[in-house]
Amino acid sequence: MREATASAPATSANLGPGFDSFGICFEKPMDRVWVRRTRGSGVAIKVSGRGARGIPRDPERNTAGRAALAVMRLAGAETGLEIRVWKGVRPGSGLGSSAASAAAAAVATARLLGLRVGKEELIGAAAEGEAAAAGDPHADNVAPAILGGFTIVRSLRPVEVIRLRPPSRMRLVAALPDVVVNTAYARKILPREIPLHMMVENVGHASTMVAALLKGDLELFGSAMRDEVVEPVRAKLIPGFEDVRGAALSAGAVAATVSGSGPAVLAVADAARCSPARVGRAMERAFEGHRLRCEVVVSGVGRGALAS
Amino acid sequence: MREATASAPATSANLGPGFDSFGICFEKPMDRVWVRRTRGSGVAIKVSGRGARGIPRDPERNTAGRAALAVMRLAGAETGLEIRVWKGVRPGSGLGSSAASAAAAAVATARLLGLRVGKEELIGAAAEGEAAAAGDPHADNVAPAILGGFTIVRSLRPVEVIRLRPPSRMRLVAALPDVVVNTAYARKILPREIPLHMMVENVGHASTMVAALLKGDLELFGSAMRDEVVEPVRAKLIPGFEDVRGAALSAGAVAATVSGSGPAVLAVADAARCSPARVGRAMERAFEGHRLRCEVVVSGVGRGALAS
Numbered sequence: 001m002r003e004a005t006a007s008a009p010a011t012s013a014n015l016g017p018g019f020d021s022f023g024i025c026f027e028k029p030m031d032r033v034w035v036r037r038t039r040g041s042g043v044a045i046k047v048s049g050r051g052a053r054g055i056p057r058d059p060e061r062n063t064a065g066r067a068a069l070a071v072m073r074l075a076g077a078e079t080g081l082e083i084r085v086w087k088g089v090r091p092g093s094g095l096g097s098s099a100a101s102a103a104a105a106a107v108a109t110a111r112l113l114g115l116r117v118g119k120e121e122l123i124g125a126a127a128e129g130e131a132a133a134a135g136d137p138h139a140d141n142v143a144p145a146i147l148g149g150f151t152i153v154r155s156l157r158p159v160e161v162i163r164l165r166p167p168s169r170m171r172l173v174a175a176l177p178d179v180v181v182n183t184a185y186a187r188k189i190l191p192r193e194i195p196l197h198m199m200v201e202n203v204g205h206a207s208t209m210v211a212a213l214l215k216g217d218l219e220l221f222g223s224a225m226r227d228e229v230v231e232p233v234r235a236k237l238i239p240g241f242e243d244v245r246g247a248a249l250s251a252g253a254v255a256a257t258v259s260g261s262g263p264a265v266l267a268v269a270d271a272a273r274c275s276p277a278r279v280g281r282a283m284e285r286a287f288e289g290h291r292l293r294c295e296v297v298v299s300g301v302g303r304g305a306l307a308s
Numbered sequence: 309m310r311e312a313t314a315s316a317p318a319t320s321a322n323l324g325p326g327f328d329s330f331g332i333c334f335e336k337p338m339d340r341v342w343v344r345r346t347r348g349s350g351v352a353i354k355v356s357g358r359g360a361r362g363i364p365r366d367p368e369r370n371t372a373g374r375a376a377l378a379v380m381r382l383a384g385a386e387t388g389l390e391i392r393v394w395k396g397v398r399p400g401s402g403l404g405s406s407a408a409s410a411a412a413a414a415v416a417t418a419r420l421l422g423l424r425v426g427k428e429e430l431i432g433a434a435a436e437g438e439a440a441a442a443g444d445p446h447a448d449n450v451a452p453a454i455l456g457g458f459t460i461v462r463s464l465r466p467v468e469v470i471r472l473r474p475p476s477r478m479r480l481v482a483a484l485p486d487v488v489v490n491t492a493y494a495r496k497i498l499p500r501e502i503p504l505h506m507m508v509e510n511v512g513h514a515s516t517m518v519a520a521l522l523k524g525d526l527e528l529f530g531s532a533m534r535d536e537v538v539e540p541v542r543a544k545l546i547p548g549f550e551d552v553r554g555a556a557l558s559a560g561a562v563a564a565t566v567s568g569s570g571p572a573v574l575a576v577a578d579a580a581r582c583s584p585a586r587v588g589r590a591m592e593r594a595f596e597g598h599r600l601r602c603e604v605v606v607s608g609v610g611r612g613a614l615a616s
Contacts, residue, residue, distance in 0.1 A: 019504075021512040152519065154512045154532065162519050162528075193501040196327075199510055199537065204329040204462045206511045207518045211460065211470050214522040220470075224462065229507065 003036040004111040008103035008305035010089045010297070011096035012172065012259040012266045013140040015209070016225035017202040022209070023144035023151045026095070026172055027302040029088040033064055033104035035112050038080035043069065049087035051097070059083075060132065063098040064105035067129025071109040074117060074125055081109070092183070093176045094264035095297070099141030102129030103305045107146065111307045120159040122146055127156060134183055141260065148304030150213060166301045167216045171276035173267040174259055174299075175244060175283035177292040181237050186261030189233055198229050218270040222254025225268065234258045240290030241265065247286035251279040311344040312419040316411035316613035318397045318605070319404035320480065320567040320574045321448040323517070324533035325510040330517070331452035331459045334403070334480055335610040337396040341372055341412035343420050346388035351377065357395030359405070367391075368440065371406040372413035375437025379417040382425060382433060389417070400491070401484045402572035403605070407449030410437030411613045415454065419615045428467040430454055435464060442491055449568065456612030458521060474609045475524045479584035481575040482567055482607075483552060483591035485600040489545050494569035497541055506537050526578040530562025533576065542566045548598030549573065555594035559587040 010026040031049075038044070043059040059065030064085045072079070083105060089097040106126040110117065126142035143151040143161045154160040208224035235241040235258055248256040248267035252274025259266035265283060269276040280296035287294040318334040339357075346352070351367040367373030372393045380387070391413060397405040414434040418425065434450035447467060451459040455471045462468040516532035543549040543566055556564040556575035560582025567574035573591060577584040588604035595602040 018511055018515065020508040021515065152512060152515045154516050162516050164519060190504060192504055194504055194507060196498060196500055196502055196537070199502060199507040200328040202507060203326060203510055203514045204460060206515050207326070207329065207460045208462050208470050210515045210518040211472060211522065214519065229504070 001112050001114065003034065004108045004307065005032065005034045006104045006108035006111065006305055006307045007032045008100045008107065008145045009302045011099055011141045011144045012174065013096065014230065014258070014260060016227040016231060016255070016257045017205040017209070019227070019230045020138060020140050021153050022206070023140045023153070024172065025144035025148045025302040025304050026297065026299040028299055029297065031089050031100035031104050032086040033101060033108045034084040035068060035105070035108045036082045037112065038082050040080040041078060043081045043083065045083045045085065047085045047087065050089070051091035052087055054091060063102040063129040063132045066132040067102040067105040067126045068109040070125035070128035071106050071113065071115060074121060075113040075115040077113045090176060092180055094181065094258070094260040094262045095174055095176070096141035096145060096260060098133035099126065099130055099145045102126040103142045103145035105129060107305045107307050119146055120161060123161060124159040127159070144304065146305045148302050150301070152210070164210065164213050166213055167218060169270055169272045170218060170301050171269045171271045172299050172301065173248065173253065173269055173276050173279045173283065174264045174297040175280065175287060175294050176264045176297070177238065177287045177294040179239065179263045179292065181262040183261045186234055186237060190230060194229055202227060202229060218254050218268070222268055225255035225257055227257065231258050234262050238263045238265065239292060240287055243289060244283050244286040247282040248279050251282035253279045309420050309422060311342065312416045312615065313340065313342045314412045314416035314419065314613055314615040315340045316408045316415065316453045317610045319407055319449045319452045320482065321404065322538065322565070322568060324535040324539060324563070324565045325513040325517070327535065327538045328446060328448050329461050330514065331448045331461070332480065333452035333456045333610040333612050334605065334607040336607055337605065339397050339408035339412050340394040341409060341416045342392040343376060343413070343416045344390040345420065346390050348388040349386060351389045351391065353391045353393065355393045355395065358397070359399035360395055362399060371410040371437040371440045374440040375410040375413040375434045376417040378433035378436035379414050379421065379423060382429060383421040383423040385421050398484060400488055402489065402566070402568040402570045403482055403484070404449035404453060404568060406441035407434065407438055407453045410434040411450045411453035413437060415613045415615050427454055428469060431469060432467040435467070452612065454613045456610050458609070460518070472518065472521050474521055475526060477579045478526060478609050479577045479579045480607050480609065481556065481561065481577055481584050481587045481591065482572045482605040483588065483595060483602050484572045484605070485546065485595045485602040487547065487571045487600065489570045491569045494542055494545060498538060502537055510535060510537060526562050526576070530576055533563035533565055535565065539566050542570050546571045546573065547600060548595055551597060552591050552594040555590040556587050559590035561587045
């Protein structure tokens with residue numbers, strides 16, 4: 001095959017107590033990555049679409065480039081590569097923008113090279129791509145971007161991921177305010193040590209979320225989406241966070257939290273019990289009350305990356 | 309009603325990453341508690357059965373007495389009480405001996421007083437009883453002792469518990485060596501603070517266990533029963549722990565860990581894939597290799613306390 005294309009959607013990591021472990025996949029927006037074999041051994045990258053200007057083109061510093069290189073190593077392939085990335089997911093939004101590029105690049109490159117490996121290997125390669133953006137490889141966004149649904153990353157080396165299928169009436173509502181949160185900084189301000197009782201609480205909440213998902217109980221899922229470890233620290237970087245969360249809950253969302261490292265706020269809604277669009281408008285108005293314009297995404301739970 | 313009786317079985321708390329949160333109910337052994345109204349307002353306690361001699365009779369220091377008093381407060385009842393506890397669960401074994409007495413006492417007293425409350429209130433009362441043994445109320449043993457199955461204690465105040473039904477082929481194999489572990493000491497030696505990454509690992513493992521349970525995948529359940537926070541500290545109090553765990557796994561168990569604060573070692577086995585009795589014998593022999601006699605319990609997952 002001379003060329004291949006894949007798309008991968010936005011994702012939201014953490015979901016409260018599942019820091020660095022839980023992730024969920026949107027249906028949209030998506031990044032698209034097109035790859036083509038070229039002569040020689042160089043990797044050339046072009047980026048267009050949302051926020052393209054700020055994205056590095058150096059293959060080692062570009063998440064799509066680095067993911068493609070990881071797949072090439074997996075395949076033992078030596079070829080030049082041309083990569084074109086079209087960004088649909090806004091960079092720096094907290095919606096897994098770099099993961100969407102890395103996941104799409106991994107899937108497209110595997111297709112191009114005819115590489116037949118399990119999805120966990122592809123997640124591993126995409127997680128390497130994430131290291132270009134975050135410094136360390138991590139899989140809490142690329143796992144749901146590739147597998148779809150709700151994912152639990154149990155282990156990164158080797159990659160071990162559990163995928164769960166949320167009830168079809170679950171809706172994700174993300175409000176992206178016009179502020180910039182630096183991912184590296186959002187990680188740096190986290191506590192290095194935490195009191196043991198906080199681990200106990202998060203294990204209890206996270207386990208409850210998983211049980212609720214498998215029982216199809218979105219109310220219970222939302223009530224357990226609580227975190228006192230990471231969320232309070234990151235919420236401070238988002239002006240009006242508490243008001244936005246309050247607005248989402250008042251409009252019928254079952255829970256709201258910081259999406260990844262922010263600034264997006266993720267609300268979870270049960271489409272059978274409230275209007276997800278109304279939740280989105282309420283969050284938008286709450287941000288406006290803090291003089292922040294914001295963009296709202298309302299989505300079902302997505303099925304992950306697609307090669308085409 | 310003038311008198312009432314209830315029984316409650318042994319339980320195992322923690323199950324690896326679920327410290328202070330996860331618990332599971334045995335079918336046997338059991339404690340039995342008989343309560344009777346008496347004149348006046350005093351509470352008189354008699355204890356017989358296994359390890360009865362070491363158990364305090366003062367109602368405030370006896371778990372059954374304190375649980376009964378908590379139920380009386382819930383009911384707004386003022387009566388004298390005679391309580392007889394028959395111990396089937398060996399005290400200080402790590403199999404929820406005090407919880408079995410507290411749970412049976414709470415259920416029997418509620419029945420005696422005609423108190424109609426939810427099981428979560430009864431768990432709260434029994435958890436008060438646990439404070440007599442442990443200093444603080446906790447519910448990780450009384451929750452499964454009352455509800456049966458596998459339980460997640462999300463919150464103690466108010467009591468919020470999720471109950472899951474493990475696959476019927478799950479077997480619990482406990483090996484109780486002849487050593488004494490002081491529960492208060494086993495708690496005191498725990499770290500007060502832990503690195504953030506350990507929380508991430510335990511959240512991932514614990515969530516995976518819950519997902520595995522609901523998917524009926526005992527292999528996955530066992531592979532996620534890992535903990536680097538509490539288990540390594542408590543395992544040191546059990547001579548030969550690593551050998552006993554190794555023996556259980558070699559005999560076909562899916563996992564083994566410290567039961568509660570020990571000294572019992574809990575193995576989980578899939579009766580469709582191995583002989584749980586053989587797992588028990590292997591654990592017994594491993595303890596013998598460390599010159600420790602031990603008692604083995606092989607049980608299905610129990611249904612919790614029963615009033616009769």
